[in-house]
Amino acid sequence: MSEKAIPYKIYLEENEMPRQWYNVRADMKNKPAPLLNPGTLEPMTAQELEAVFCKELVQQELDDVHPYIDIPEDIRNFYKMYRPSPLVRAYCLEEKLQTPAKIYYKFEGNNTSGSHKLNSAIAQAYYAKQQGLRGVTTETGAGQWGTALSMACSYFGLDCKVYMVKVSYEQKPFRREVMRTYGASVTPSPSETTEVGKRILKAHPGTTGSLGCAISEAVEAATSMEGYRYVLGSVLSQVLLHQTIIGLETKAALDKYNIVPDMIIGCAGGGSNLGGLISPFMGEMLRGERDYQFIAVEPASCPSLTRGRYVYDFCDTGMVCPLAKMYTLGSGFIPSPNHSGGLRYHGMSSILSQLYDDGLMEARSVEQTAVFTAAEQFARVEGILPAPESSHAIRVAIDEAMKCRETGEEKTIVFGLTGTGYFDMVAYEKFHNGEMNDYIPTDADLQVGFDGLPKVEK
């Protein structure tokens, strides 16, 4: 098919939408290491996990055998409200950069939560509803996940209790109001509603909270109330599974026009968006069918892949969750307050960690002023106002396209544009006013987190 025939946006028809998620673990030779019980250091059993998570989601978490898992019809119907999402050919950006590279991005921001988080939120809410639960609890930092979960719970008539890191609760009142619009209750964390919250407030009366503390409160709330479970927006393998809808749609859209990407780029915080985007392509590579270059992009201020260690660590700062083997900066690592947006999680999905350790994926770290420069450049020609998180991928996509301009190579680059930046204008304002600083932790800064790593001989 000739170049000319490729439209600005490739949309799938509804009947071309994936009916199954793809479980990349089934094709991995080296499986991700199992979650461990922090007390016994033995692999967590389904029964243990079901005290915290929904039953069906525990099955998905533990399943590294079945390559395809059916997407229930109710979830597919919800997906139809905002999916398929467009795969956009960035003609305007290519022209601006004067590059021979062909750039595509999969845009996940066209829903009210403003990000890809909704793909997993609706799945998790569905299984909670199926199990007959009254509601779910969760934490949110920047607010994307909390917003997505509120929307999903509202759709299924589930109660939704969100613990929002106090500093975000105060600085992002609009995010809070969106969640309230969808009927969620939003509590600034730490709060007086949990034992762990009370304990932390007593010890640190002026604290503005942290993601780790909010997780601990949400888990306590879920396990102490009848009919509630805890749900999480990234890191876990179940979340990556749901997010493969991104990669499956991307692959179907590319296949429609016989396009084969050379490289696939995504930003990585906990890893769910990147994992979801690359999984189907990674599967081809794992099965020896085709080669791709995969690039995970993380902030230089929170560099878990590029400077972290591949060890067992706690998923939360409060150390109440299971241990996961992952690239981590240590659950005691505290990202700089200078850092804008999300991607500030200390660890990385165990699936992506294993793939990275096996040399199947690259990682790069980028500084935030360079990220916002790319974001603004992108916005001005492609129209979309990108989230700071997504702009990490834009930065590296532009860098790679500029390399093609040097070499004359006509590489095909695909990147994930995970969301919009409407609620991140404070960061954009800092950038416009020249008040944004870069921060790269020293080895000594990182040592603090590493010192707190649990000792697990696995």
Add this chain to the structure above:
Amino acid sequence: MSEKAIPYKIYLEENEMPRQWYNVRADMKNKPAPLLNPGTLEPMTAQELEAVFCKELVQQELDDVHPYIDIPEDIRNFYKMYRPSPLVRAYCLEEKLQTPAKIYYKFEGNNTSGSHKLNSAIAQAYYAKQQGLRGVTTETGAGQWGTALSMACSYFGLDCKVYMVKVSYEQKPFRREVMRTYGASVTPSPSETTEVGKRILKAHPGTTGSLGCAISEAVEAATSMEGYRYVLGSVLSQVLLHQTIIGLETKAALDKYNIVPDMIIGCAGGGSNLGGLISPFMGEMLRGERDYQFIAVEPASCPSLTRGRYVYDFCDTGMVCPLAKMYTLGSGFIPSPNHSGGLRYHGMSSILSQLYDDGLMEARSVEQTAVFTAAEQFARVEGILPAPESSHAIRVAIDEAMKCRETGEEKTIVFGLTGTGYFDMVAYEKFHNGEMNDYIPTDADLQVGFDGLPKVEK
């Protein structure tokens, strides 16, 4: 075609996108009254208008003869970045309401400006560029238009000077930052940068500004700088013309599935969105081909169609613009500060005013708490967080669907969902906290505006 075959979202292919705008004036028996020179009370000539507006846009403003006007290729290419917009079947809302009505909405919020305003902004920027201008000036209230124009100017490399009503400038810093991201300069109005601004600041030192004052400043800035013209985001016939892309796409999408709407509903401030949505359908009615019910929805606090007068009036408070014959509350009318969002313009598009006066269109006014109730109900089932402006149409669409539930009629309802409410969370917060009041002006309140109407015997 059977009911089942209609997808959640009807997308057109790129090659099905309209290549011409539709000029409804060509099919109107009673043409809209001409703009008048406020000094001579004679119809404005093209030459007079060209001192303020771009040459090609003046031609479009004056043209009530040609039914179709070609969309230049550059504009069509820009449209492809965010259009065609989806026509969504509101299956979830229908189920929630338990109505036999079939509800569709044309969603114009899937672009960074967050509203339909971009459809005309890109056209106006294009013609300014074609004319070899350096830049354009405009005013913005709630900020949707300023954002759209900033994006459009950034695309064509035009300078963009936005006068933003001071109270919005201060209360909506995020809107301001989005405009700055696209390279626009944003000045709070009234300002020291214009004579009219200085005069008003001297007379009212503490004023927080008004749309009328910002228009006057923008017009002065355009006419006093070499290579600049003034552009406007609604009311004018040229703007309605560009917005017919909405209605043309809607009609093409409906035709694809042999759907014939019974009623078409839109919110109306200056009238550009509503006019753009209904024009192609109105054309069929004017040509005697088919009947439809058209409903304009306006806020009870600014009821220009339902309680205004059809007379010649100034388009701006500063009385520097031409006179237009329109349904108006008087250019001296001041909407209640309680009123949330846009739709606070004192007058109405002269095209829509004439159609309304000819009995071809209905109008309803609704109160804002009822509007936000509908907005929240819609958001929870359809996912999209609607702008307060758009939610006026949602309110009446729901009301009509509920009537169908009473009568059992399976009416097909189409409404325009003009944009998203991400920057309107202050209003949502008021609503959630029960702090939102309704305001209906008394006849005495309205008399103030009517007393200031110019005396024109036409």
